[in-house]
Amino acid sequence: MTVGKIIIHQDRCKGCTLCSTVCPQHVIHMDDTRLNARGYHPALFVDNGDCTGCAVCAVICPDVCITVYREAPAPKRARLAEGAAAL
Amino acid sequence: MTVGKIIIHQDRCKGCTLCSTVCPQHVIHMDDTRLNARGYHPALFVDNGDCTGCAVCAVICPDVCITVYREAPAPKRARLAEGAAAL
Amino acid sequence: MVDMVMAPPEMQVVYDYPDSLTDTPTSYCPGCTHGIAHRLVAEVLDELGLREQTVLVSPVGCSVFIYQYFNLDACVAPHGRAPAMATGIKRMLPNHIVFTYQGDGDLVSIGAAEILHAAARGEKITTIFINNAIYGMTGGQMAPTSLPGQKTTSSPTGRDIVSTGNPIRMSEVIAQLDGAAYIVRRSLHDVASIRKAKKAILTAFKVQMAGLGFSMVELLSSCPTNWGIAPETALEWIEQNMLPYYPVGDFKVRDDVKAL
Amino acid sequence: MVDMVMAPPEMQVVYDYPDSLTDTPTSYCPGCTHGIAHRLVAEVLDELGLREQTVLVSPVGCSVFIYQYFNLDACVAPHGRAPAMATGIKRMLPNHIVFTYQGDGDLVSIGAAEILHAAARGEKITTIFINNAIYGMTGGQMAPTSLPGQKTTSSPTGRDIVSTGNPIRMSEVIAQLDGAAYIVRRSLHDVASIRKAKKAILTAFKVQMAGLGFSMVELLSSCPTNWGIAPETALEWIEQNMLPYYPVGDFKVRDDVKAL
Amino acid sequence: MQKEFLFAGFGGQGVMFAGQLLAYAAMEEGLEVTWIPSYGPEMRGGTAHCFVVISDKPIGSPVTRHPKVAVAFNLPSFTKYEPVVAAGGLLAVNASLVEPITSRTDITQLRVPATQIADEVGDLRLANVVMLGAVLTAYQALPLDALRRALEKHTPEHRRNLLNLNYQALARGAELAAGMVQSA
Amino acid sequence: MQKEFLFAGFGGQGVMFAGQLLAYAAMEEGLEVTWIPSYGPEMRGGTAHCFVVISDKPIGSPVTRHPKVAVAFNLPSFTKYEPVVAAGGLLAVNASLVEPITSRTDITQLRVPATQIADEVGDLRLANVVMLGAVLTAYQALPLDALRRALEKHTPEHRRNLLNLNYQALARGAELAAGMVQSA
Amino acid sequence: MTRELLKGNVAIAEAAVRAGLDAYFGYPITPQTELLEYLSQRMTDLGRVFLQAESEVAAINMVYGAAATGARVMTSSSSPGFSLMQEGMSYIAGSELPCVIVDVMRGGPGLGNIHPSQGDYFQVTRSAGHGDFHPIVLAPATVQEAVDFVTLAFDLADQYRHMVLIAADGQVGQMMEPAELPPMRDRNRPEPDYALTGAAGRERRVVHSLHMQADEEEAFNLKLQKKLKQIKKTEQRSIEYFTEDAELLVIGYGTAGRIAYTAVEAARERGIKVGLLRPQTLWPFPVQRISELADRASGCLVVEMNAGQMLEDVRLAIGGQIPVKFYGRMGGVVPMPDEILTAIEENYSRLQILV
Amino acid sequence: MTRELLKGNVAIAEAAVRAGLDAYFGYPITPQTELLEYLSQRMTDLGRVFLQAESEVAAINMVYGAAATGARVMTSSSSPGFSLMQEGMSYIAGSELPCVIVDVMRGGPGLGNIHPSQGDYFQVTRSAGHGDFHPIVLAPATVQEAVDFVTLAFDLADQYRHMVLIAADGQVGQMMEPAELPPMRDRNRPEPDYALTGAAGRERRVVHSLHMQADEEEAFNLKLQKKLKQIKKTEQRSIEYFTEDAELLVIGYGTAGRIAYTAVEAARERGIKVGLLRPQTLWPFPVQRISELADRASGCLVVEMNAGQMLEDVRLAIGGQIPVKFYGRMGGVVPMPDEILTAIEENYSRLQILV
């Protein structure tokens, strides 16, 4: 069952490849088949169930393109504080 | 017999008193009786034979007013090097 | 805020866009770690609840447009003068949070006097110092922080230390000043380092909130464009070339900061 | 040269006016130790035989007229910019000796960036840095080196370190820089100290002659006029108040300097 | 007569160099020429463009509001510059990356699958030369040979190994345009 | 009528304050007045001087080349300013420190042993007030009483204990000048 | 009210305090230092902000920052220090922030000396930094006027969101004269709509001078020029003496103007029909009054303590209507009334020959 | 000789090398950075001095120092950096040292942008620092002219012991055009008599701008003014097109001037009697030619890339003889020939009505 999931906001993405390099589950690929409106090959999330929601992709993304979701119920702290906790 | 001797160039002197304060032989007094052309009470060398030619007065004089002489034959080094040696 | 249409409703958001950023896309080159630094600062401001009481002072450098990216009251200082401008602001708004964000050209080169004196005065501001060993904005000239032998557009055969000296380690210099309460260097070259960088930024702002003095976090940052390498390689370059010369570390953590 | 008419012919001169000084009387106040510093530098130049290959860069400060007192090719830099001007000169005359003579306002305050960068570049110049904890020439305003609580015309109730920070120990700061080969602090408050100061100045110029990098001698100096005390008391003030805050010492003596 | 060219595309597509090559060629032909880059907020990354003006008389402005020829290497450039091409002018687009077709009826459109051709020639970076070949065939500002000589003379050292491929790219672009011009 | 005074002497002789006192007195009398110090290369240590101009009309220049009254507290000041006193003017000198006597026949010289009198009154620093008393008696620009009020009002806190001595100094200067003026 | 004997620099400082000065940042330089020294105590006593900056470059940027928070801010300097402020001043102009800057001019160029001069006229009126702008420039001739101009400066600065300079010279700064100070003004006022105060409960605000697109920058420039045009129309100020029937019109500002007054008065006593116009605003320059007076006069004499800088403005105002002559002293030399009188006489007699 | 396709900034740099540049000190700033970058390699290769300074303040003072040794020195910057050099420039002027300074002007005020502008006209011509002086200012319109002016700049600097500015704009700096470079010049020349080289076997020399006594400073100023007057007399330069029978005289310099040329040419084709004078020296301003041409023309149109700065110089030169109109763009906007053509047509038809 899917534990984690990310959404990549591809229009913001500059195709820098950093997220795909760091993802321990190798579930982010660069989409060589298309350019986004800004002229970059965006990153693409391969939702094959391997994503753990570890958020390291989001931590390294310089363009804040990635939102990370996880199944486990979130702890009490507010949403953003959690984001921080992920650091 | 006189071992040391100084000449104070009183026209340069600003009456700061530093030489008279540091002279270990107390042979420099401030001349309260007259003002030099620049309006200062100049320092006055009291040549009573006590001067040792130690040069500390010259070392502290901010206005380079003092030439120091000594009887002992000067070592081989040139005049100015000696002045330095006195430091 | 970015569009959320695709959000899976059954899951919890664990990492999202910070409130302290606007949704304007940045003008940085792909993979430039300026963007990471922005995000970290924004997250810290969010967490500390400071967004509405903070004033940002932009430098001149690639991050000159930072005022467009942060959802804060902001201004743009002349090249190098952000610490002076921040001083003017902080003196008028002693209960606000004022921070500068400066590049290495801005902070170490033209603005050396201003940062030194802001630190010496113990100005209660925070400085995020992005050291990418180059003048990014103007096209990759040598910075005082460029590494020995580093090729730049104004040292095309590599930085000659005989003529230009060794790079300046500014955190170490500033740490000498009494007014500096918290001076540390961190790196942005990998996820673990980024996490540590954020902690340092958090502390730096807390130092300011507590009124303890000047706080600065130096961040080793990449400039893939002017280094002429891919973003990923650029991160490796930080690790392999910058870290040995610019060790991460705490150069000044005053006792009152430790007690925080 | 002063008049020699009274010289007793049977005795040997052991201390006399240096050749590197002109016979123009200085405009310094009585007892101001700027004059001592001048003499020491002149003696060193005489001893090293450098008079005819040296260029002096005057600062703006009480010693702005120093070019009248030294029998050297000389120029006057804008306030604080002597290290930059000296850099321009030295780069053109790499085999000459170039030195700046700067006050604490000049060097630590307005000229902080220029001295820092000259040192960082390892500019092969020598700086004589006169720290009298005050702006002498403009009438006694607070300097970045003024002591905590020190009364000046711009801190009439005493320097408030909460608002203005603690005084900057510039030698310690500059010693951090790789290009700095020889950075020491000496004092002019008594004869023994003056002798040590001269030795340091000698070394500093030797460092330059050997092309080893930037050398600087900080000299704790008096300003009886603006401190509002007698010259003798002023020397005591150095000892009692400045020395504890500004310890004399060698902050950077690079190995190649030690080997000199 | 004055001939103005606008080259626009992503940074890295060789837009600036394409313009410079044209300028070199014009100079070698003894003509007056200016080349000028344009900067914008898009400087970091983003798009880039440059102007080339060729004339037999001294050139006043190196920039024009309505160039006779615009060469769009990507979609944003197409969108931005399509409206400004002078009436009767030429709009050349890299058809490999730009889908839309101009709706303007007062200009000629030249659709060159430059990236694709470059790929076929053997190096994606040659798209700019392909475009030049095509453009100079469709709008005969200079003999193609001048461009060939410019390539020969001004290809930077580290790319000289590609010189022959460059000539090929030029020829392919020219061929294609010749076909299209004929067929038009 | 415009009355100009020049006060000159060593720093520390109270030259500046003498001028200011006169200016205060003039202001209290409802007159126009300016006071201005002068700086020179002699600023560090050395001599100092200031100008005071008193008038019943707006004052143009606070500085004059040929003041009506010059007060020389020391020899260098005497040497420098003796030649510039306006014809028919007054040159007051501190006779305790200045020996030479003017050779000018077109001015009045007032020789006041100010330092000596001040010493007698009880404080060397009062020489400036002695001079003021003498000058204002010899050249009646203002009633002495105005100066007394100015002293009362503007003597700085830390010197208020000397106020009575000040009055005495003023009176002694005035007496002396009165005698001289009579005897002249 | 009571007149006090005040030194120009101190008077300016205290007047600023009373006009509502919130913060002062500056660096010592003769002949303006008393201004800074006075405020170091006074502002601190009042619990307001005083900070001695590390340099003039820092000072002007502290002013920039403080002004951006909506505060009433001032700095002061003298010629070399003023030169160092040019970049910062240009940024402040480009951000349309109000502030007051005092330049107590001294002899130059370079280090020069500390004597009174008007050598910075071009710099204060024409190019207090790169780019297209003019600060409003007030030129006091007396200590009283210096006091009055300080209040005016802060008001104009606020009214136009613009930089106002007080261009004094060493004499105005160093001289003591009786002057009357205004009462202390209430500093409370509504937060200006540009003030950076933390974006609490409102849209964030941005203060900057950056417009990457040329057309945006031009739009800003047009707005700025419109404001300057309005200021030109409404803020020209000058003061006149004996101008009703003047055949020779003398024009001088600040110290040169007040000394010229003595000369003009003396010339009148000798029956010379001469009048004086003393510009109080150097920018906007009082072109309107000058061209009106030039209509009636048959010659003009400009007096300055420089090589002839305002001279150009006078020529522009007069546009060849009547001959414009110049008398100037430089490098810290203050002209004496008799020199100016001689110049007046010479020029007057030349006019008589022409007539 | 051969023409090369050269970028303005690079052309200036190489021309300086060939004119005998001994040392360059500078700090990067768009749009002049290529100049510095080019020299970083070139000077080093030649064994000459190149140093990237820590700031423009440091750069100008390095220039000051190097010039004091008798070297041929140059720096370059753009508007904000140029503002920072003002104090140093004033010192250099006060020390009468030769040097060459390039200002590649950009949109302002403040940070502005990096587009071409002429917004620093006042600053370069009027007040490149406090005190009374004017640098010599050369304004190239083409890359070739930029090259030629560099040699001229060094020669004038040496001849007059004076500072020479090259006031270019972003377009001249960024544009590539064919140009011919001069041959490499021998750098050997006799040591100038002010050069600080260590007082060996001669009287010591002193370079400074300090004259504590006002009368000494004035004497220096008089000497300086005399030199400036001489320069004014001999160094006015301009170039003319179609002026023989021009009824409308267009005046524009640099980029604005060259674009105006296209417009004037087009206007001539439409039968409009219009001519162009393009000032090549902004200081000294070519007043002589302008007033001669104004004698024959019946109207004048000034074109600038600013709010109207040279406009004042034109007005001063023409002195009300004929109406002077203005067309300007600001903030980095470069006018197009058609805009200027329209302005010409409008003004011309207005003249026809007047005639």
Ligand SMILES: Cc1ncc(C[n+]2csc(CCOP(=O)(O)OP(=O)(O)O)c2C)c(N)n1
């Ligand atoms: C006074 C001044 N000088 C120079 C410049 C040009 N300039 C803009 S940014 C910059 C350097 C930026 O380098 P850095 O601070 O390291 O920032 P980065 O772009 O690398 O993030 C320079 C030199 C300027 N804008 N103003």
Ligand SMILES: Cc1ncc(C[n+]2csc(CCOP(=O)(O)OP(=O)(O)O)c2C)c(N)n1
């Ligand atoms: C740009 C500039 N700012 C300010 C001044 C005024 N000024 C001259 S000397 C000086 C300070 C001198 O202090 P310091 O360097 O400590 O030397 P000191 O007189 O104490 O020996 C100042 C502020 C100036 N000349 N130039």
Ligand code: SF4
């Ligand atoms: S959250 Fe972790 S596993 Fe999931 S995509 Fe991101 S890096 Fe990969």
Ligand code: SF4
């Ligand atoms: S890290 Fe961000 S910008 Fe880079 S490829 Fe991934 S999503 Fe895109």
Ligand code: SF4
């Ligand atoms: S030489 Fe020594 S003993 Fe002689 S006067 Fe000087 S200090 Fe005194």
Ligand code: SF4
């Ligand atoms: S130390 Fe020198 S200046 Fe001072 S009193 Fe002695 S001789 Fe005079």
Ligand code: SF4
């Ligand atoms: S130039 Fe360098 S620092 Fe600037 S945005 Fe690009 S990668 Fe980042």
Ligand code: SF4
């Ligand atoms: S003011 Fe101070 S530093 Fe200056 S000469 Fe006088 S005592 Fe020396």
Ligand SMILES: [Mg+2]
């Ligand atoms: Mg950088």
Ligand SMILES: [Mg+2]
């Ligand atoms: Mg000092």
